[in-house]
Amino acid sequence: MAKATKENVVKITDPESDEQSSVNSEPLQTLIIEDVKYKTRYNKKFTNRKLYEPKDPKKIISFIPGTIKKVYLSKGKRVKVGDKLLDLEAMKMVNTIFCEYNGTIADLYVKEGDQVPKNFLLAVYK
Amino acid sequence: MSLSSKSTDLKRRMQEALRGGGDKAIEKQKATGKMTARERIIALLDAKSFHEYDLFVEHAGRDFDMSDKYLPGDGVITGTGTINNYPVCIFAQDFTVAGGSLGYMHAKKITKIMDHAMKLKVPLIGINDSGGARIQEGVNSLAGYGEIFYRNTQASGVIPQISVILGPCAGGAVYSPALTDFVFVVDKISKMFITGPEVIKTVLGEEISMEELGGARVQAEVTGNVHFFAESEMECFEQIKKLFSFIPWNNMKKADPFPRKPPRVRQYNIEKIFPTNPRQPYDVKDLIRGIIDDSDFLEVQSQFAENIVIGFGRMNGYTIGFVANQPLVLAGVLDVDSSDKAARFIRYCDAFNIPLVTLVDLPGYLPGVDQEHAGVIRHGAKVLYAYSEATVPKITVITRKAYGGGYIAMCSSHLRADFVFAWPTAEIAVMGPEGAANIIFRNEIKDAENPDEMRKLKIKEYKEKFANPFVAAAYGYVDAVINPEETRDMVIHALQISADKKVDVPFKKHGIPPF
Numbered sequence: 001m002a003k004a005t006k007e008n009v010v011k012i013t014d015p016e017s018d019e020q021s022s023v024n025s026e027p028l029q030t031l032i033i034e035d036v037k038y039k040t041r042y043n044k045k046f047t048n049r050k051l052y053e054p055k056d057p058k059k060i061i062s063f064i065p066g067t068i069k070k071v072y073l074s075k076g077k078r079v080k081v082g083d084k085l086l087d088l089e090a091m092k093m094v095n096t097i098f099c100e101y102n103g104t105i106a107d108l109y110v111k112e113g114d115q116v117p118k119n120f121l122l123a124v125y126k
Numbered sequence: 127m128s129l130s131s132k133s134t135d136l137k138r139r140m141q142e143a144l145r146g147g148g149d150k151a152i153e154k155q156k157a158t159g160k161m162t163a164r165e166r167i168i169a170l171l172d173a174k175s176f177h178e179y180d181l182f183v184e185h186a187g188r189d190f191d192m193s194d195k196y197l198p199g200d201g202v203i204t205g206t207g208t209i210n211n212y213p214v215c216i217f218a219q220d221f222t223v224a225g226g227s228l229g230y231m232h233a234k235k236i237t238k239i240m241d242h243a244m245k246l247k248v249p250l251i252g253i254n255d256s257g258g259a260r261i262q263e264g265v266n267s268l269a270g271y272g273e274i275f276y277r278n279t280q281a282s283g284v285i286p287q288i289s290v291i292l293g294p295c296a297g298g299a300v301y302s303p304a305l306t307d308f309v310f311v312v313d314k315i316s317k318m319f320i321t322g323p324e325v326i327k328t329v330l331g332e333e334i335s336m337e338e339l340g341g342a343r344v345q346a347e348v349t350g351n352v353h354f355f356a357e358s359e360m361e362c363f364e365q366i367k368k369l370f371s372f373i374p375w376n377n378m379k380k381a382d383p384f385p386r387k388p389p390r391v392r393q394y395n396i397e398k399i400f401p402t403n404p405r406q407p408y409d410v411k412d413l414i415r416g417i418i419d420d421s422d423f424l425e426v427q428s429q430f431a432e433n434i435v436i437g438f439g440r441m442n443g444y445t446i447g448f449v450a451n452q453p454l455v456l457a458g459v460l461d462v463d464s465s466d467k468a469a470r471f472i473r474y475c476d477a478f479n480i481p482l483v484t485l486v487d488l489p490g491y492l493p494g495v496d497q498e499h500a501g502v503i504r505h506g507a508k509v510l511y512a513y514s515e516a517t518v519p520k521i522t523v524i525t526r527k528a529y530g531g532g533y534i535a536m537c538s539s540h541l542r543a544d545f546v547f548a549w550p551t552a553e554i555a556v557m558g559p560e561g562a563a564n565i566i567f568r569n570e571i572k573d574a575e576n577p578d579e580m581r582k583l584k585i586k587e588y589k590e591k592f593a594n595p596f597v598a599a600a601y602g603y604v605d606a607v608i609n610p611e612e613t614r615d616m617v618i619h620a621l622q623i624s625a626d627k628k629v630d631v632p633f634k635k636h637g638i639p640p641f
Contacts, residue, residue, distance in 0.1 A: 028407065031457045033489040034529070034561035038457035040407050043432055044347065045463070046456060052495035065330045091329065117331055 057101055060123045066090025068114045073123055077105050086110075086122060101125065143181050143198040147222025155222055160293060160315055161359055163203050163218040166253055170363040171207035171216070178205040180238065186230040190262040197223050200232040201256075204239040206248075209370050215243035218253035221293050225257035228299065232260075233270020240277040247376040249286040251366070254303060255293030271298045278305035283477040285376050288366060291316040291342075291352070292359060307474055308369065308426070309352040311342035312362050318345055318352075350430040350463060368424055372438040372445045373478060380479050383443040387420040389614065394421055396610045404526055404551070407453040410435055410485060413525070414448055417441070417614040423448070426471060431463035432456075433492075436471040441483070442618045447475035450485035451536065453526070460532055461492035462505045469508035476516035481621055484537040487526040489558060504640040506535065511639045513541040517631065519624030521617050524548040524595065524604070529557050539603050544627065545620040547613070548595035548604045555597075559589040 028039040070087040079085065083099040103125040110122050144164070146152065152162055161169065167176055185192065185200045201223035206215050217236050219226040236252075243250040259267035281287055282305065289303035290310045294317045303309045303318070311318070319340030326332050326339070338344060346355035354369075356362035374381040394416035399408050415421040418439035425437035433456040436449050449468050451458035460468075475482050491502060513520070513535070520543040528536065533554055537543045548554065556562065564571070567584040574580035591597075598604045608616050 031459075033457060033459065033493065034557050035564060036405065036489065036558045036560050038405050038407070038453075038489065040453060040457040041455050043455055046492075049494065049496045052499075065332075115331065 058125045059121055060085060060097065060125075062088060062097075062116050062118060062120045062122055064088065064090045064095060065117045065120075066095065066115070068110050068112055068116060068122075069094060071108070071110065071112055073105050073108050075105060075108055079103060079105060088116070097122070140181065146198055146220050147224075151222035158315075160221070160255070162222065163220040163253065163255065166290075166292065166359065166363075167203060167205070167207070167216060167218050169360065170251070170366060171209055171214070172211065176205055176207035176216075178203060180204055180235045183231050183235055185232070185263075186266065187260065187263045189264070192262050195224075197229075199223065200229060200235065201226050202232045202235050204235045206239075206242070209367055212370055212375050213246070213248045214251055214370075214375075215239050215246070215248055216251040216253070219256045219293075221255045221257075224260065226255050226293065227257045227260035228267050228270050229260040229263040230266035230270055233267070233273060237270075237273045237277055240274070240281065243285055244277070244281050247285060247378070249288065249370070249373075249375050250281065251288045251290065252302065252306070253290045253292055254295045254299065255291075256299055257294060258297050258299050268298070271302070274302050275305060278302055282307070283377060286373050286478070288369070290362060290366065291318055292362075293317070296320070296322055296340075304351065308354065309345075310354045310356065310362050310366060311345055311352045312356050312359055313342045315359070316342040316345070316352075346427075347429045350427065350467060353427050355429060369438075372424060372440075373480070374445075377478055381445040384419070384440055386443040389416055389418055390421040391416065396613070400551070400610070404553070407457070409454050410450045410452045410458075410487065413485060414439060414450060417617065418446070418448075419443065427467055431461075431467045433458055433461065434464035434468050436468060438480075441614070441621060444621070445480050446621070447471065447480045447482045448485070449482065449537070451488040453487050456492060458488040459490060459492040460488060460506060460509065460535060461497055462500045462502050465502070465505040465509050469512040472509070472512035472516055476512070476518050479518060481519040481521070481624065482516060482537070483617060483621075484520070484522045484543070486522060486524040486528045486533070486536040488529070488532040488536065489527050490529050490532045506531070507640045509535045510541065511637070513537045513543075515637065515639075517627070517629045519621060519627050520544050521620050521624075522546045523613055523617065524552040524554060525610075526551050526553065527558070528552065528554045530555075539605070542629075544624050545606075545616075546604050547606050547608050547616055548599065549610055549613075550595070550607060552595040552604075552607075553593040554595055554604070555592045559585045559593050562592070563588050 029042050031038045031040050066088045068086060069089045072084045072086065079099045080102045081099055084096055085099050086097045088095045088097060106124050106126040108123045110116060155162055181199055183200050185197045202217055202219050204217040208214065217239050240250060278287060287306035288308050289306040291303060292312060292315055295303060296319055300318050300320060317336050317340050323334055323336055323339055326334065342355060345352040354365050356365055372381060394412050396413060396416045399412045401408055411423065414423050418441055423437055423439045425435065427436065433452050435452050439446055439448055449472065472482060491506060520537050522537045522543045534540060539546045563581060563584040571577050571580045571584065595604050595607050599607055
């Protein structure tokens with residue numbers, strides 16, 4: 001059993017237990033590294049981290065915020081790799097979004113003149 | 127004209143220049159809670175030690191009706207003085223004069239004092255409080271910034287360069303502090319960003335306030351651009367004076383020694399700090415305070431990447447740089463931010479002849495897709511590079527876990543640490559017993575009648591055989607296994623022996639660290 005002389009020293013009842021204990025009366029979290037559970041605090045960046053989501057190939061999304069200048073698509077249009085899909089004006093330049101997969105466009109969500117943020121859904125494949 | 131009338135004329139000119147932007151502008155500055163530039167210099171430097179130069183420099187702008195305007199000192203105050211009797215060169219931008227904007231002569235004043243600091247080999251302090259480039263002077267303002275950045279780089283590693291952000295510092299201007307060694311900010315007063323909120327709103331449509339984008343707190347906690355955070359300007363100046371008591375004033379000197387004092391063992395007793403359960407955390411700062419002189423620890427970047435602790439302390443009266451894993455936050459793992467934080471500090475200490483003491487207690491690197499995609503590989507490599515390259519005395523103390531790549535990165539003997547000590551609680555292994563047992567004894571566990579029991583047995587076996595410092599000591603990777611209470615004496619002795627350490631390095635212009 002460990003005795004504490006200061007407030008911020010860990011108080012443990014059982015040396016081998018994984019029971020929730022606290023430092024500075026702030027409850028500790030669990031972090032698992034290589035199958036071992038450590039009791040520790042998280043920091044803000046770790047708590048707010050974006051969890052990974054695999055890219056959905058059916059979605060065409062904007063990679064930068066900007067204004068839609070020209071749309072080369074329409075619902076039901078067949079596209080192949082290398083085709084121009086949309087022109088997006090951003091950062092004082094015209095950015096063209098090219099086709100990455102062969103397929104047919106199922107739905108189009110923007111028109112010329114729309115202002116879109118980053119990661120906005122522009123169109124979907126069938 | 128007699129001498130006395132000339133003196134009177136001089137007095138008049140000086141008073142006009144010393145008024146800065148005038149009473150109205152000064153009132154406005156005070157209303158936002160900021161001190162004036164001269165007040166700041168007087169508060170920071172030793173009493174009566176400041177001597178100002180280039181008071182009568184006038185601006186060079188000729189377009190846009192600039193010829194009619196009188197800008198005292200062109201918006202910046204430069205001079206020399208002392209801090210705790212250390213000579214320093216200092217410049218402070220005056221926000222009351224044309225918003226502290228940088229013009230051709232303003233930059234010339236700054237580069238002049240920077241050249242002085244380089245020649246005289248004394249530290250340079252820059253108090254930034256400026257609206258940015260003076261648009262009326264066009265490309266001359268950019269030229270001014272460029273000249274400053276070049277000198278920041280040339281001076282880097284030769285003289286200590288301190289930046290104090292006591293106002294806005296935006297756009298190109300903010301690169302000068304970024305190139306300096308230590309950046310100080312004050313809550314609600316400092317603002318640092320490359321593109322401001324208005325531009326971000328227009329171009330990207332994202333709305334954010336100046337404080338949330340690049341205020342002092344954000345810079346201290348999130349971006350890691352700054353090293354010291356204060357609640358008030360006076361507190362900031364106290365921090366600067368404290369830092370100066372630790373660092374040498376150029377790279378050919380060592381910091382002045384202080385009288386040796388024992389640590390405050392009643393407050394920071396090493397044996398009481400340590401939990402028995404190796405998976406429970408403790409505050410490594412208490413451990414550091416338990417071994418340094420007078421328990422006087424100056425932590426650097428205390429609010430950024432808290433899973434590693436860096437800072438200055440003294441042992442046997444001499445300044446030492448400390449790098450320690452903090453098990454209290456994220457179990458003390460190394461990740462992108464902590465690697466950056468540690469690597470730059472190690473290089474600073476190496477550049478200025480400050481010995482390094484490393485306290486090791488980490489389970490490895492932080493797993494996660496966000497870490498991998500952020501490039502933890504090349505960031506983690508920075509720590510390895512920095513430790514290997516450093517030729518100052520390097521002492522390592524392994525207190526608990528040191529698994530895998532983390533063991534190597536935290537100044538192991540392979541990266542040419544001079545002395546590596548380990549406590550009896552140290553576990554130097556490829557990985558923790560649980561992880562290792564799962565891999566090595568996978569078949570035995572699978573084929574056993576009771577897999578859980580077999581797992582527990584194998585973990586116990588591995589723990590007894592490998593989770594200790596003696597396997598590493600058997601190969602000489604650990605120089606001595608010591609008791610915790612012997613740490614201070616062993617480290618001080620090692621530092622005394624290494625005082626005149628000299629290593630030969632192969633000739634190269636410079637290496638290529640993974641920036």
